[in-house]
Amino acid sequence: MHRVVVAGGTGRTGKAVVRYLANCEEIEVVGVVSRMYAGTDLRKLLPDLNYSIPIFKQLEQALLAVKPTAVVDFTVPEAAVTHFRLCIDNKIHPIIGTTGFNDQEQSLFADLCLKHRVGGALIPNFALGMVVMKKALAEAAAIFPYVAVIDYYSDQKKEVPSGTSKQLAAELKIYDNYKCREIPVYSFRIPGQNASQQLKFGGQGETITISHDVSDRICFGLGVYKAVINIGKFNHLVTDLSDLL
Ligand SMILES: NC(=O)c1ccc[n+]([C@@H]2O[C@H](COP(=O)([O-])OP(=O)(O)OC[C@H]3O[C@@H](n4cnc5c(N)ncnc54)[C@H](OP(=O)(O)O)[C@@H]3O)[C@@H](O)[C@H]2O)c1
Numbered sequence: 001m002h003r004v005v006v007a008g009g010t011g012r013t014g015k016a017v018v019r020y021l022a023n024c025e026e027i028e029v030v031g032v033v034s035r036m037y038a039g040t041d042l043r044k045l046l047p048d049l050n051y052s053i054p055i056f057k058q059l060e061q062a063l064l065a066v067k068p069t070a071v072v073d074f075t076v077p078e079a080a081v082t083h084f085r086l087c088i089d090n091k092i093h094p095i096i097g098t099t100g101f102n103d104q105e106q107s108l109f110a111d112l113c114l115k116h117r118v119g120g121a122l123i124p125n126f127a128l129g130m131v132v133m134k135k136a137l138a139e140a141a142a143i144f145p146y147v148a149v150i151d152y153y154s155d156q157k158k159e160v161p162s163g164t165s166k167q168l169a170a171e172l173k174i175y176d177n178y179k180c181r182e183i184p185v186y187s188f189r190i191p192g193q194n195a196s197q198q199l200k201f202g203g204q205g206e207t208i209t210i211s212h213d214v215s216d217r218i219c220f221g222l223g224v225y226k227a228v229i230n231i232g233k234f235n236h237l238v239t240d241l242s243d244l245l
Contacts, residue, residue, distance in 0.1 A: 020221025099163025126223030
């Protein structure tokens with residue numbers, strides 16, 4: 001049985017992920033971390049949960065009390081860095097969905113995993129549609145000489161551009177067509193907008209658009225589930241969701 005603590009399990013994404021994981025047979029969500037709801041039970045927020053999940057103020061307390069095998073994090077970068085270190089120190093697998101890290105922080109995560117030989121995951125988009133998008137990206141990038149990355153989110157999303165856009169732009173840079181040029185990234189923040197990631201490829205007299213649209217945050221659940229189940233096979237940092245499927 002995989003014992004999972006979800007840091008940020010009371011947030012918009014964390015709640016959807018907990019709801020998904022709590023229905024998976026091989027996983028028990030043994031705790032949630034939230035400063036605002038600490039000391040209560042997650043059932044107060046999610047009455048349809050089929051078991052009780054205690055809420056802790058800090059990850060340290062959760063680690064001592066419920067001894068997880070993995071920690072899933074959907075919080076903010078500052079907290080996620082602290083959580084990552086704590087996990088590695090305790091030989092617990094960190095699975096980070098939080099976005100917005102700088103290059104230094106990403107290198108730190110990779111170094112910590114390698115040094116302590118603990119598998120960790122840093123995945124800016126757990127939706128399975130992103131795996132398909134990246135496959136389609138490879139086909140189009142081999143043919144079209146121009147590409148732009150576009151992201152649409154609600155105005156609640158602080159990060160500009162999105163972590164997914166940054167990862168897509170980095171991935172495009174490996175193709176000969178784009179090695180020597182800047183890849184433009186356009187971000188739109190619009191009240192009421194669901195998350196949408198697009199790649200627009202251009203050629204002579206034609207364009208092709210690959211679009212991934214989120215209609216419900218439950219779409220992140222299956223990717224996180226796969227990460228929890230498979231992260232034990234690694235002793236380095238995994239950044240590509242397809243490696244965890
Ligand atoms: N990888 C993916 O597939 C994916 C998908 C969606 C979102 N995300 C990312 O996930 C993150 C969370 O997004 P969201 O929309 O769910 O945010 P949200 O609704 O604001 O929830 C944030 C959660 O983090 C906790 N939190 C906030 N500040 C904290 C701090 N300083 N220390 C500890 N906990 C803190 C909050 O609880 P308390 O304030 O009670 O502590 C809350 O539970 C963002 O970085 C977002 O880009 C990633």
